[in-house]
Amino acid sequence: MSAISELVAALSPEKVLTDPDVTDSYARDRTFLSPGKPLAVVLAETRQDVVATLRWATGHRVPVVPRGAGTGLAGGATSVDGGVVLALHKMTAIRELSPADEIAVVEPGVITADLDRAARQHGLMYAPDPSSYEISTIGGNLATNAGGLRCVKYGVTRDSTLGLEVVLADGRVLNTGRRTVKGVTGYDLTGLFIGSEGTLGVITAATVRLRRAPSVYPATIAAEFTSLRDAAAAVAAIIAAGCQPSLLEMLDRTTLKAIDDWRNIGLEASTQAMLIAQSDAADGPAVAERMAELCTANGSPFVAVSASPQEAEELVGIRRMAYQAKERLGKCLVEDVCVPRSALPYMIERIEAIAARHGVLIATVAHAGDGNLHPVFVFDHGLAEPPPNVWAAADEVFREALEMGGTLTGEHGVGLLKRRWLSLEAGPLTEEIHHGIKQVFDPLGILNPGKAI
Amino acid sequence: MSAISELVAALSPEKVLTDPDVTDSYARDRTFLSPGKPLAVVLAETRQDVVATLRWATGHRVPVVPRGAGTGLAGGATSVDGGVVLALHKMTAIRELSPADEIAVVEPGVITADLDRAARQHGLMYAPDPSSYEISTIGGNLATNAGGLRCVKYGVTRDSTLGLEVVLADGRVLNTGRRTVKGVTGYDLTGLFIGSEGTLGVITAATVRLRRAPSVYPATIAAEFTSLRDAAAAVAAIIAAGCQPSLLEMLDRTTLKAIDDWRNIGLEASTQAMLIAQSDAADGPAVAERMAELCTANGSPFVAVSASPQEAEELVGIRRMAYQAKERLGKCLVEDVCVPRSALPYMIERIEAIAARHGVLIATVAHAGDGNLHPVFVFDHGLAEPPPNVWAAADEVFREALEMGGTLTGEHGVGLLKRRWLSLEAGPLTEEIHHGIKQVFDPLGILNPGKAI
Numbered sequence: 033m034s035a036i037s038e039l040v041a042a043l044s045p046e047k048v049l050t051d052p053d054v055t056d057s058y059a060r061d062r063t064f065l066s067p068g069k070p071l072a073v074v075l076a077e078t079r080q081d082v083v084a085t086l087r088w089a090t091g092h093r094v095p096v097v098p099r100g101a102g103t104g105l106a107g108g109a110t111s112v113d114g115g116v117v118l119a120l121h122k123m124t125a126i127r128e129l130s131p132a133d134e135i136a137v138v139e140p141g142v143i144t145a146d147l148d149r150a151a152r153q154h155g156l157m158y159a160p161d162p163s164s165y166e167i168s169t170i171g172g173n174l175a176t177n178a179g180g181l182r183c184v185k186y187g188v189t190r191d192s193t194l195g196l197e198v199v200l201a202d203g204r205v206l207n208t209g210r211r212t213v214k215g216v217t218g219y220d221l222t223g224l225f226i227g228s229e230g231t232l233g234v235i236t237a238a239t240v241r242l243r244r245a246p247s248v249y250p251a252t253i254a255a256e257f258t259s260l261r262d263a264a265a266a267v268a269a270i271i272a273a274g275c276q277p278s279l280l281e282m283l284d285r286t287t288l289k290a291i292d293d294w295r296n297i298g299l300e301a302s303t304q305a306m307l308i309a310q311s312d313a314a315d316g317p318a319v320a321e322r323m324a325e326l327c328t329a330n331g332s333p334f335v336a337v338s339a340s341p342q343e344a345e346e347l348v349g350i351r352r353m354a355y356q357a358k359e360r361l362g363k364c365l366v367e368d369v370c371v372p373r374s375a376l377p378y379m380i381e382r383i384e385a386i387a388a389r390h391g392v393l394i395a396t397v398a399h400a401g402d403g404n405l406h407p408v409f410v411f412d413h414g415l416a417e418p419p420p421n422v423w424a425a426a427d428e429v430f431r432e433a434l435e436m437g438g439t440l441t442g443e444h445g446v447g448l449l450k451r452r453w454l455s456l457e458a459g460p461l462t463e464e465i466h467h468g469i470k471q472v473f474d475p476l477g478i479l480n481p482g483k484a485i
Numbered sequence: 486m487s488a489i490s491e492l493v494a495a496l497s498p499e500k501v502l503t504d505p506d507v508t509d510s511y512a513r514d515r516t517f518l519s520p521g522k523p524l525a526v527v528l529a530e531t532r533q534d535v536v537a538t539l540r541w542a543t544g545h546r547v548p549v550v551p552r553g554a555g556t557g558l559a560g561g562a563t564s565v566d567g568g569v570v571l572a573l574h575k576m577t578a579i580r581e582l583s584p585a586d587e588i589a590v591v592e593p594g595v596i597t598a599d600l601d602r603a604a605r606q607h608g609l610m611y612a613p614d615p616s617s618y619e620i621s622t623i624g625g626n627l628a629t630n631a632g633g634l635r636c637v638k639y640g641v642t643r644d645s646t647l648g649l650e651v652v653l654a655d656g657r658v659l660n661t662g663r664r665t666v667k668g669v670t671g672y673d674l675t676g677l678f679i680g681s682e683g684t685l686g687v688i689t690a691a692t693v694r695l696r697r698a699p700s701v702y703p704a705t706i707a708a709e710f711t712s713l714r715d716a717a718a719a720v721a722a723i724i725a726a727g728c729q730p731s732l733l734e735m736l737d738r739t740t741l742k743a744i745d746d747w748r749n750i751g752l753e754a755s756t757q758a759m760l761i762a763q764s765d766a767a768d769g770p771a772v773a774e775r776m777a778e779l780c781t782a783n784g785s786p787f788v789a790v791s792a793s794p795q796e797a798e799e800l801v802g803i804r805r806m807a808y809q810a811k812e813r814l815g816k817c818l819v820e821d822v823c824v825p826r827s828a829l830p831y832m833i834e835r836i837e838a839i840a841a842r843h844g845v846l847i848a849t850v851a852h853a854g855d856g857n858l859h860p861v862f863v864f865d866h867g868l869a870e871p872p873p874n875v876w877a878a879a880d881e882v883f884r885e886a887l888e889m890g891g892t893l894t895g896e897h898g899v900g901l902l903k904r905r906w907l908s909l910e911a912g913p914l915t916e917e918i919h920h921g922i923k924q925v926f927d928p929l930g931i932l933n934p935g936k937a938i
Contacts, residue, residue, distance in 0.1 A: 130825075130827070131725075132721065132725075132825075132826065132827035133825040133826050133827050134724070134826070135825070155727070176669055177669040177673075179667050183667070187644070188667055190673070190676075191640070191644060204914055205914075206914050206915065206918070207912075207915075208915070210823075210890070210891070210892045211825045211890040211891075212823040212824060212825055212855070212856055212857075212890070212891055212892055212895065213823075213826075213855050213856070214632050214636070214641055214823050214852075214855050214856075214857050214892075214895040214896055215823055215892035215894065215895055216629055216630040216680040216892075216894050216895070216896060216897075216898050216899070217892050217893050217894055217899055217903075217907065217910050217911060218899070218907070218910075218911050218915060218916075218919050218937070218938055219677055219680070219681055219685075219918075219919055219922055219938070220630075220643070220673075220676045220677055220679065220680055220681075221915070221918065223643075223673045223676030223677065224672055224673055224676065224677055226673065227669040227672070227673055228672055228673075232672075244727040244729065247727065268585065271587070272584075272585075274608070274697040274700065276697065313766070313767065314766065314767070314768050315767050315768060370663075370665040370666075370667050370668055371665060372583075372585075372586040372588070372664045372665055373585065373586050373587070373666075374583070374585035374586050399667075402665070402666050402667050403665055403666065403667075404665075404667050437663070437664040437665070438663070438664075438665055439663045439665055439667075439668035439669075439670050440670050441668065441669050441670055442665065442667040442668055442669070443667055443669060444669075445669050446669070446670055446671070450670075454670065454671070457670050457671075458670060458671050459660075461653075461657055461658075461659050462659065462660075462661070462671060462674070463671075465659070465672075465674065465925060465926070466671050466672055468925035468926075469672055469922065469925055471925075472918060472921035472922055472924075472925060473918070473921075484671070485671055485672070
């Protein structure tokens with residue numbers, strides 16, 4: 033019996049796809065990276081499917097690439113030659129949602145926004161909201177420790193995760209963490225799996241923390257600026273004043289222009305940057321007014337303040353359009369550096385200088401309150417991958433971020449895309465320890481080889 | 486040259502204590518556990534001292550027990566025969582405090598409350614506040630992932646830590662994490678060290694996150710109840726109403742009686758429990774009123790609401806006296822179970838039943854908002870360690886907590902004290918992985934042997 037027949041026997045024929053025309057559609061994420069040819073795609077529906085697949089993979093030493101919705105931006109789910117793609121998007125059960133304990137137990141294929149909506153039925157929310165939250169899965173969010181717009185106030189995926197059910201490389205099932213909000217029995221294995229990009233195990237359920245949803249809509253402002261420096265100064269002022277925004281986003285002119293060309297937002301010729309900020313506090317409208325004043329004091333000629341939930345949604349909607357608007361301009365290399373908050377204005381200036389020097393179009397949005405920037409390097413639709421000047425510019429952006437005490441990736445992960453810069457940040461001792469830990473969980477090296485570490 | 490002479494040569498004579506009368510005072514934490522006889526105590530003043538000690542220890546295969554202020558409640562810093570106690574309480578530098586980035590870089594010997602006070606000079610605060618915060622160190626807090634009173638709103642030590650400088654068992658220096666609030670480059674080694682009780686490396690600096698200090702004093706209430714059940718119902722009501730208290734503590738009658746006998750707080754004969762709650766939100770006084778109403782609605786015959794910072798401090802002061810008051814009654818076995826919040830009233834009832842069945846005096850305080858209970862088992866001052874009925878009662882408390890989906894330890898750590906119950910919670914697969922990870926960091930097993938895992 034061939035290896036694949038054994039896999040089919042262990043699962044069932046409809047769960048194992050081998051037609052190349054079909055498997056190809058599971059081989060990529062949202063990057064331009066060329067995938068390897070997978071042997072098969074497994075459509076897992078249960079934990080037992082994952083167990084059977086990993087037992088089989090261990091027996092045959094076949095690489096396994098776990099996959100959620102394929103919305104990743106770093107190549108973490110890009111398939112490898114001769115491997116199996118373990119697709120988890122059909123594991124969509126919310127196994128439990130306890131309003132009394134403010135937790136939910138969810139499977140990895142649950143769409144992030146669906147979990148949030150389920151929580152809101154009970155006056156709760158699931159706080160992490162990556163820009164992709166309408167299309168990305170909890171499993172993918174866990175794999176990259178995804179952030180989002182609200183994480184300036186509520187933290188990243190790690191901060192909302194209490195425990196995990198994980199299938200190890202050899203098919204054994206490990207439960208980590210707990211249902212309680214605190215606990216320190218043994219090492220923090222939950223944290224170790226989060227952000228490990230499927231290299232240590234396959235998450236089949238997560239116990240996540242829900243939070244009380246604000247009882248009012250978030251008061252929202254959008255402020256235009258004639259320079260990025262002014263916008264960055266307003267960010268610092270908003271933080272220093274203790275406004276505790278629940279969202280604080282910055283968009284540069286290139287991004288705004290792309291959105292305006294697509295959806296006509298009435299962009300002024302003099303506008304070089306926009307800040308969008310929210311407060312979901314009980315005194316949100318007063319905080320929003322205060323943030324608007326601070327924008328004006330830092331040179332904003334025009335600040336819109338939402339007067340209704342619809343207006344708030346429209347202002348934030350500008351931000352949510354950013355990625356799609358840029359994809360209309362060309363292929364995108366989406367980067368994700370994060371710098372100490374005080375370095376934000378310098379980092380933005382460096383990015384502009386690098387773009388000019390290399391003749392590259394870079395459109396930047398930032399989760400400004402976190403110092404997390406997404407410079408998007410746009411290149412020609414006709415090219416298979418970024419031309420040399422884009423790589424050279426990206427290389428300089430990474431080095432600048434590290435020099436400022438920052439990191440290569442705030443929330444997208446290392447994947448395949450940033451592995452060549454990893455040693456600049458991690459250094460040899462950290463890499464030695466990463467590989468030692470990998471060896472503990474996956475001695476045969478079958479889990480998502482070539483990614484993350 | 487003897488091993489100790491080599492250690493003295495590598496450091497300096499005044500940093501190496503060997504007189505047994507002196508070393509004995511570094512051999513214990515706050516538990517009753519009998520320590521082993523240490524060879525020596527090293528008083529580290531710099532990272533280099535730690536490096537030299539660990540290089541020496543690796544060369545001679547001598548066990549090393551890291552120690553902060555010795556305020557631990559689980560025996561994590563209890564010395565071992567023939568080992569060295571590596572005392573870190575002299576490493577007290579706040580290397581950096583950046584208001585713009587809202588971070589500080591601190592050495593492990595810094596007293597937790599001192600860091601908080603330093604932050605408040607800049608309108609910031611260090612949120613984690615274990616009850617011991619005036620005497621415990623940041624290093625000890627990191628070792629156990631300490632919680633505290635405010636963690637119901639701000640999270641535990643892990644949630645305020647961005648990066649670490651760690652000396653590994655062989656003396657190499659590892660930097661983990663970053664200065665940024667987000668980042669996902671490589672595995673979460675920062676989280677792995679936090680709560681590992683000195684078994685994976687010795688932390689010589691931490692980059693911690695500071696938060697804006699509330700601009701007003703926290704509005705505070707103290708509500709008396711004639712039953713623990715009513716108090717627990719009020720906790721559930723306060724959480725469900727979305728009050729987001731910044732502190733929510735419960736004290737049982739045995740604890741209140743001990744405090745009253747010591748400091749005369751005018752305890753009513755009918756009072757069986759007290760809730761103390763704070764809100765540090767902008768609308769704190771209104772939230773406090775709402776919490777007071779919810780206490781009244783759940784049967785509290787008397788609720789005090791603070792009208793000044795002094796009154797607020799006095800009300801919380803009752804809680805802060807709890808541990809010392811109990812120590813006057815006898816020797817204390819302090820436990821630290823945590824259960825899902827909804828299980829709090831059941832857990833309290835079980836503890837009362839267990840106390841009655843075994844004829845043991847158990848006084849319980851709880852970080853009620855987190856479901857984290859500290860049942861304190863009081864036994865005779867004349868005994869060296871708990872008598873069998875205390876251990877039998879503790880055993881039942883642990884098992885009940887685990888049965889409710891809880892954990893053995895919310896914030897004190899496993900140390901020596903809870904190792905015999907560890908496998909009940911962790912299970913063999915988790916233990917296998919713990920030991921695999923330990924092997925990566927400390928292949929000779931010299932770091933705090935016999936603790937935590």
